[in-house]
Amino acid sequence: MEKKLQPVFDKVQRKNEGEPEFLQAVSELFHSLGKVYRKNEELFRDNVLERILEPERVLMFRVPWMDDSGKVQVNRGFRVEHSSALGPYKGGLRFHPSVNLSMMKFLAFEQTFKNALTALPLGGGKGGSDFDPKGKSDAEVMRFCQSFMNELFRHIGDQTDVPAGDIGVGVREIGFLFGQYKKIANRFAGALTGKGLLYGGSELRLEATGYGLIYFAAYMLARKGKSFEGKRVSISGSGNVAQFACEKAAALGARVVALSDSGGHIEDDEGIDLAKLEFVKHLKNEKRGRIFEYVERFKGSRYIAGNEIWKIPVDVAMPCATQNELDDLDAAALLENGCICIAEGANMPSTPAAISKFLDAGILFAPAKAANAGGVAVSGLEMSQNAMRASWTRHEVDARLRAIMNRIHQTCIETAEQFGVPGNYQAGANIASFRMVATAMLQQGVV
Numbered sequence: 192m193e194k195k196l197q198p199v200f201d202k203v204q205r206k207n208e209g210e211p212e213f214l215q216a217v218s219e220l221f222h223s224l225g226k227v228y229r230k231n232e233e234l235f236r237d238n239v240l241e242r243i244l245e246p247e248r249v250l251m252f253r254v255p256w257m258d259d260s261g262k263v264q265v266n267r268g269f270r271v272e273h274s275s276a277l278g279p280y281k282g283g284l285r286f287h288p289s290v291n292l293s294m295m296k297f298l299a300f301e302q303t304f305k306n307a308l309t310a311l312p313l314g315g316g317k318g319g320s321d322f323d324p325k326g327k328s329d330a331e332v333m334r335f336c337q338s339f340m341n342e343l344f345r346h347i348g349d350q351t352d353v354p355a356g357d358i359g360v361g362v363r364e365i366g367f368l369f370g371q372y373k374k375i376a377n378r379f380a381g382a383l384t385g386k387g388l389l390y391g392g393s394e395l396r397l398e399a400t401g402y403g404l405i406y407f408a409a410y411m412l413a414r415k416g417k418s419f420e421g422k423r424v425s426i427s428g429s430g431n432v433a434q435f436a437c438e439k440a441a442a443l444g445a446r447v448v449a450l451s452d453s454g455g456h457i458e459d460d461e462g463i464d465l466a467k468l469e470f471v472k473h474l475k476n477e478k479r480g481r482i483f484e485y486v487e488r489f490k491g492s493r494y495i496a497g498n499e500i501w502k503i504p505v506d507v508a509m510p511c512a513t514q515n516e517l518d519d520l521d522a523a524a525l526l527e528n529g530c531i532c533i534a535e536g537a538n539m540p541s542t543p544a545a546i547s548k549f550l551d552a553g554i555l556f557a558p559a560k561a562a563n564a565g566g567v568a569v570s571g572l573e574m575s576q577n578a579m580r581a582s583w584t585r586h587e588v589d590a591r592l593r594a595i596m597n598r599i600h601q602t603c604i605e606t607a608e609q610f611g612v613p614g615n616y617q618a619g620a621n622i623a624s625f626r627m628v629a630t631a632m633l634q635q636g637v638v
Contacts, residue, residue: 193225196240203244210293212514216300216539217244219546223621226610234629237637243628246299248272251292252342254320256335259328268339270318272352273299276631279350280316281306281567283357283385286364290321297514298357301538302567304624305560308599311571316352318343324359325479336367344372349381349577355570356385358513361431361476362397366390381577384570393573394585396566399592400536401435403565404509406596408534409443411555411616412507414604417531420444423505427451428512429475429482432536432563436509437468449503451512452482455496458503459489504528511536519544526552535559550615561599561620568595 200221207213228235250270257263269292272280282302285294295317303315320339324332346352356365365385372382379391386392395402405419412418422445426433429450437447446462450471459467470488474480483494501508501521508530510517514537522545525533533549534557535541541549549556572591576583583591603619606626612618 193228196221196224196228199240199244202241207293207296210296212293212297212539213300215543216297219539219543219617220304220621220625223618224625226612226618227622227625230610231626234626234633237633239629239632242632242637243274243303243625244300246271246273246296247275249292249296250318250346254322254335254339254342256331256338258331266320266322266335268318268320268342269295270343270346270352270354271295271299271316272346273315273317274303274628275314276628276635277307278312278314279348280352281313281355281570282315282317283319283355283566284360284364284368285317285319285357286322286324286359287319288321288323290319294514295319298538301560303628304621305564306567306571307624307627308561308602308620309564309568309571309595310598311568311595313567313571316354317357318354319357319360322359324364329363332364333367336364337371340368340371341375343368344375347372347382348376349574353381353570353574354383355567358430360385362387362392381574384573386573391573391577393569393576393588394583395588395592396569396573397431398435398438399569400432400563400566401437401511402439402589403568403592403596404432404436404511404534404536404562405439405443406565406593407557407562407600408507408509408532408555410597410600411532411534411557415555418443419507422446422507423448424507424509425449425500425503425505426509426511426536427456427500427516427540428510428537429471430511432566433509433511434468434472434475436511436536437463437471438465440507441465441468445507448505449500450482450485451500453512454481454483455494456500457482457485457492457494459485459492461491501525502528505530507532507534509534509536510540512540513537514539515542517541517545519548521545522548526554531555533557534562536563538563546617550617553614556616558617558620560624561603561616564599565592565596568592
């Protein structure tokens with residue numbers, strides 16, 4: 192780390208003790224900023240770095256709701272509005288028992304730089320609750336969402352803060368949240384994205400993160416004269432991002448051989464084609480079942496419990512489940528088995544030690560803030576459609592998504608080359624996004 196930046200990092204550590212996820216994200220950025228400091232020292236005037244590290248606003252509130260037995264439950268709600276330098280706060284809502292302040296700050300911090308890379312006018316934010324929608328009835332989820340929005344509505348709006356979905360928050364939850372927002376605010380406005388198509392949603396929003404991940408990885412491979420055709424691919428997770436990454440990878444000729452959930456993973460050497468994927472979608476989205484049920488349906492496949500998915504020999508690996516799911520031992524196994532490309536579909540899914548191994552090996556590594564930006568990109572397109580009272584076709588949205596992912600890829604490549612680390616997508620993404628946010632903040636004064 193650049194010596195002149197070390198005191199700032201030390202101060203951040205002292206101020207944010209007990210927030211490991213947030214500090215990990217900050218550390219990852221800092222290790223790329225030394226090159227910027229030596230080349231563009233003016234970007235660090237007016238204490239802009241410390242200002243970037245401090246969220247503009249942190250909201251925490253109680254969410255009381257009544258379960259089906261008539262008992263009142265209480266959860267904790269969050270919204271971290273990290274930066275509005277480039278536009279209104281933008282980022283998802285996560286409903287999961289693991290949600291806490293550190294996680295929300297980490298996700299909002301990462302979202303700020305991810306959104307910058309899209310070149311759309313979007314700031315960064317994130318929110319959610321420790322509420323777990325699993326095992327809850329639709330009526331319970333509705334009552335929780337309505338209570339959550341009773342507090343959140345006063346802080347969001349189409350020109351202020353525009354939440355979307357994330358883990359545990361799909362079309363059902365967004366529908367309940369939007370309905371309550373509309374009732375309280377007395378406005379039909381694009382204050383949320385990820386909405387249903389009937390009330391202002393965008394085509395391709397569900398698919399966007401997974402499709403964008405594959406588009407980005409395809410651009411990486413093409414730069415090396417390769418493609419997805421015939422490549423063995425493993426994808427962790429079996430939710431929205433993993434499903435649509437699998438769908439698009441298969442469409443491009445890849446053989447996806449593994450998907451997973453929190454219990455373990457399935458392996459199918461014949462490949463998870465589109466017909467098999469439809470079973471997975473029904474299993475996870477409607478039946479809300481477990482991935483091991485795949486083996487009961489498709490003979491010849493197998494299920495392995497635990498986190499063993501990265502031991503499978505593949506050409507391309509895509510961690511799409513959760514943060515820090517891929518460690519240095521997993522990285523070593525992937526490299527030993529000949530993996531040539533890692534593209535992150537989840538937020539911060541690889542540990543710092545794993546990333547170091549990938550970069551040292553010189554293989555293609557796409558960091559999450561670049562590779563999984565497709566979701567927020569199409570959310571931004573949904574905001575544009577809402578503002579114009581327009582609805583674009585699936586083809587139009589897909590063309591725009593491809594163009595945005597290509598632009599992010601080019602930005603990473605050109606920035607990495609400009610700062611003397613050619614081919615380092617992580618450094619390229621960190622440096623490019625930091626320069627955008629810092630420049631905008633300096634131009635707007637000390638606010």
